[in-house]
Amino acid sequence: MGASVAGRCRRGAGGGGRRSAAIQYTRLPRRWVKPSASLVLALAAACAAAGVPRGAAAEVAIAVKGVEKELAEQVRVYLGEPGSEEPAAVAAFQRHAPERAREALEALGYYRAQVAAKRRRTDDGWRVVVRVDPGEPVRVRRMAVCLSGEAAADAAFANLESRLPLKEGKILHHGRYETSRQLIQNLALDRGYFDGRFTARRIAVDPEAGTAEVRLCYDSGVRYHFGPVRFADSPLAESFLERLVPFERGEPYTAEQVAALNRALLDSGYFSDVRVRPARGAASGGVVPIDVELTARARHELTTGVGYTTDLGARVRLGWRRPWVNRRGHAFALDTEIAERRQNLTASYTVPLRDPLRSSLEYQLGVQALDVADIDTEQISAAVQYRHRLDSGWQQTLFVRADEERFRIQDDWRSTTLFIPGASWSRVRSRGGLDPHWGDRQTLSVEATDPWLGSDIELRRVRAATRWVRTLGDRHRFRARAELGALDTGPDAFDDVPPSLRFYAGGDQSVRGYKFQSLGPKRDGAVIGGRYLAEASLEYGYQLTPKWRPAVFVDAGNAYADWDDLSGEAKVGAGLGVRYSSPIGPIRLDLAATVGEPERSWRLHFSMGSDL
Template sequence: MARIPALLTMLLLTTAAQAALEVRVEPRNDAARENIEAFLGPITADSREAMWRMARASREQALSALQALGYYHARVRPNVIGPDDDPVLQLNVTLQEPVRLDEVVIEVTGEGRDESFFNLPRSRHMLKGAQLHHGHYEDTKSLLENQALRYGYFNGQFLENRLLVDVEQRMADVILRYETGPRFHLGEVSFSDTPFDEDLLQRMVPFEPGVPYDADLIAEFNRELLSSGYFDSVQVAAPASQAVDGQIPVQVMLEARKQHSLGFGGGFSTDVGPRARAEWTQHWLNSRGHSRGAETELSGPRQQFSSWYQIPLTPPQSSHLRFFTGWQRENIDDTDSQSMVLGGLFQKRLASGWDRSIGLRLEQERYSLGNDSGKSTLLIPSIGFQRTISDNTIDPSRGYTLMMDLQGAKEGVVSDIDFVRLNLGARGLYTLFDKHRFLARAQVGGIASDGFASVPASLRFFAGGDQSVRGYDYRTLSPTDETGDRIGGRYLLASSLEYQYEFRPKWRAATFVDHGNAVNTWKDPKKTSAGVGIRWVSPVGPIRVDLARSISDPDEGFRIHFSMGAEL
């Protein structure tokens, strides 16, 4: 059958028509109307006569815009309406049956023909019987070329790329045959001059020389270097033009950050009131990438100071050994404690994406719980896992966080008592239709010990506060002794469901229900509270104000909670 080359048109959509153009399509078709408006662009004329002179060219352009969507038999009748000094071009469009696809051939040959990333899912727009759409044809071509560039097939090319349209039969054929050529590989990695040892830098490389090229691998390498904390700027390049025998040298330009940083901060929350914080960090103190720092935090109920020394392992950006020491004093409600700690922590990001922490610390604590007081010495091994998946670090729209912390001690091995403490936590966030956010969190903990009465205050569980059951003040949910003083529980349950609605950009209204308690047996009663709140997404993160009231104990009255920080 007779065939003619198709008109290849880029489709640019716009949200509103120009005031001097009015397009009417029968039967109604918003895609056709919008494409005509975008194709014609701004139309202006200072008289009806001048507008009529533009009408013919506008009609031809409208026909081209319709052909791009497969309407080769449409009729366009122009008309000029309105006053002479403010004319409007009216295009009356009548659509007919569009051209549809007949034969669709998409073939990949060459070295990459069997690779899964070239096995593209067939779009419903590129199947036999689908309406011809030049944009979808171009998208398919671009997708093949982009996959080739992403995975290192830099010599790939189309052996055949044709779109043939039989206007009379209203049928079209698509023929795309792509030859990938050989796949390039990544070669040796070279770094610009830095204060760091070559060995340290090479241990940051997440691939071995000779690995097949993957643009995502280069991007990951760039992100990993930035996340190491050693550099202010990073630029990783693998120019295919410099390849030798299919091996592309990787070039890394680095600018080391300043060695020292000093930070001061403050804040307020209803849990601890006003607080001040100071932090000093030496991000690198030698060519091997060792670092150290110290921080202090002061508030009414809590004062603490700590320092640390960190040694990078392999890979340095996600695996390190940290030694630490610290002192803390806490006086909250019926609990007073003072502790010293000395220990080490081996932290590593696993291939699965989990952050694993293995620690050992020596901790001494003097405490009083109600009328009881004591002193404990504990050698505590621990292991923890945490994973956070989110689409934004400051204000995510969806994601989750999972956490597990397990620690314990053995009486006689430096420690005064036997105990095992497990703490599990989960948070999830999902946003629906951009404005409706659903946040859920749960925390479960427990302590196994034959001498629970000797477990220090810092290890016991308390509930209540802006991160727990918000109808109660901070740490006011707890078992009590015979005098009514709160002494902390063996078990913890805290859960929450929250709905947020964004009523204006960066501002959200919230309503929530919390449930939980710190208890000595799982049969002990749990507490429930509910409330409303407001959220403002500030430049430094979300700020939250909540008004909550207990459902279980209505006499508790209302509680106002103020807090800030990411929700995951």
């Protein structure tokens, strides 16, 4: 017994007088005929035409029985609605309902349907019941797809028939036929066959036999090649913009390469809007020019931000950027942060190299002051960095940095000058925007220096970190992180290692339940930092609503003076918290407790920013 699909229409709901309509499909058994318009267009026409005059009040209930799901919905859409509740209008609707229902079912391959419609008056108005016996569907007995022109030798068209949604032995679904036709045409356009056309688009239906033959023949013509890339007015030199083009003039055209150019221009950071399209009207001789319209970003950009973390207290951030300083694509940025326990100012100047999206030189100058517990630092840094994005997606950075750091640990003031060459590798993957539901971040850095480079001390340092976010079943979010670090210096030189290069643990992004940089080797009760670092964390969050996510977590780790201490001096913090997905990223509030301490203590942690 088929399910019943009922609908109720009220006059006056539409925007004016409308009548139901459908696009018919002509059946000529055993002959090739050109098919009707697509199923989508038929549905749209029926929906647009269905309606009742404005100003009426009575209702007409329409029920479709004998079919369910897609068939029932198709029939219901094709039926439309009566013009009014007047007996003549309802009678006319009933009289035409079987024909419309059969048309609806033919679009889905059911050509032998039996349909009857009855009407009756009820206390609530008219009720029309349409009973449908769809019968056996027509199936595709033969599906012929033929190609001519240069596409016949194009590997992208190999086994094309197997990729089409309409196949031999399947029901003759006209929507899938139209999709198949469109797929062929779209593939041809994506591959640069701009002169292509169908030489045959026919369906032959034999309703009595319950079979159909489909024939799609496409003549692609010649394949076009890339011509010149024509840039609209831009503050950047055309010679520089051409370095962002991922293809060469004369290469065979592909829509994928056009999209890659669009992405490259947007990813460059110079433009707020980019439109790239083939100038097909100007194509000739098998060559198509590419037109690019560009909207440059504002030459001066100001950013501001306020926030609070339990590690650093209240803070204000200000930034000024010039996305393009000159026509060669140079960029400048100035960022400052003023927090209760840390203040810094950083200026950077970026020079794009031969491949601007992959390689650049960056010059940096920064000053920073930090006041945490028994440690004060004042640091000036200057660096030159060569950044290069590898084919694997990793970002490689080679750098030389000069640090002048004056620092106090307890009452001992020292100053250290270092010239440090080093390298780092990082990769970030994420899905879900500012509050990613999937992603990971990997980082590795190595740096070293020696007195023969002009540094005050010998030093070698390695740090590796990993962070993971995964979501199961849409609601169960897991976050894991781990970090290892090691520092090697001369036997009597550790006291001259500046705090910025020592290892500490504790705080919002470390072992929660403990204060910021409160874990590590101590001297006379003051934390002096360690030579080694080992941390790990595991967190589970449940997506209660689209914005709110409660969580539980456990953190473990410490900073150590000796490698042998790693197994016995780890600190553990655990607790619960809540996450709110704000327009500027997740906001986290955690209540964490120390675990295994003689006296358990609780600490509230508040932070903002991505989980990666």
